[in-house]
Amino acid sequence: MAYQQKFDKIDRKILEILQKSAKITNAQLSKEIGLSPAPTLERVKKLEQSGIIKSYHAKLDTEKIGLGVSTFLIINLKGHNKETYGAFMEHINKIDEVVECHLITGSGEFLLKVITQDIASYQTLMLDHISAIPEVDNMQSMVVLSSLKDSKVMPIP
Known part of the structure; x- marks a missing residue:
């Protein structure tokens, strides 16, 4: 059975926001979740270090790059x-x-x-x-x- 991480409300919100917009600035993210920038960055780093956030990617439009x-x-x-x-x-x-x-x-x-x-x-x-x-x-x-x-x-x- 896989280990399941427990998330609080703030971690959930961080994960939801980053999945939709990984390019968001830490300042904007902190504003959206209601924390100051330092603890926001700390939480994001913790989610990255634990492997919950595996990577960040740009989603490409396949047709526009010739993959139809x-x-x-x-x-x-x-x-x-x-x-x-x-x-x-x-x-x-x-x-x-x-x-x-x-x-x-x-x-x-x-x-x-x-x-x-x-x-x-x-x-x-x-x-x-x-x-x-x-x-x-x-x-x-x-x-x-x-x-x-x-x-x-x-x-x-």
């Missing part, structure tokens, strides 16, 4: 053991277009999120890279037609 096709792939492997999973992951970690990889239950072992420029580049990626991974037995593709919700904001329990 998003797909999900369900992958079935030829074997169901640690060595097969490890070898598969070695290959997947080298493919930049695979932006997420999840070990799942159900109809496959892995769920991948893949982002490419267009259908032609997706086809090339599938034929030359993903289906060429020796551990892959079969796969099912689902092309995203449109994204109705794409939030990276986590609900704070």
Whole structure:
């Protein structure tokens, strides 16, 4: 069972605000949570040091940077053991277009999120890279037609 951090009301508010706007200044953050800047910064640093805040990222508009096709792939492997999973992951970690990889239950072992420029580049990626991974037995593709919700904001329990 994973360790669950206990949060007070101020920590929750800090996490909610930083998830929506990581570029907020400490002065503005302190004003929004009702603390002075020094204790606000101390709390943020504590959340970072404990690993609760893992990193800060810029969310890019995929279409504006030329990445117009998003797909999900369900992958079935030829074997169901640690060595097969490890070898598969070695290959997947080298493919930049695979932006997420999840070990799942159900109809496959892995769920991948893949982002490419267009259908032609997706086809090339599938034929030359993903289906060429020796551990892959079969796969099912689902092309995203449109994204109705794409939030990276986590609900704070």
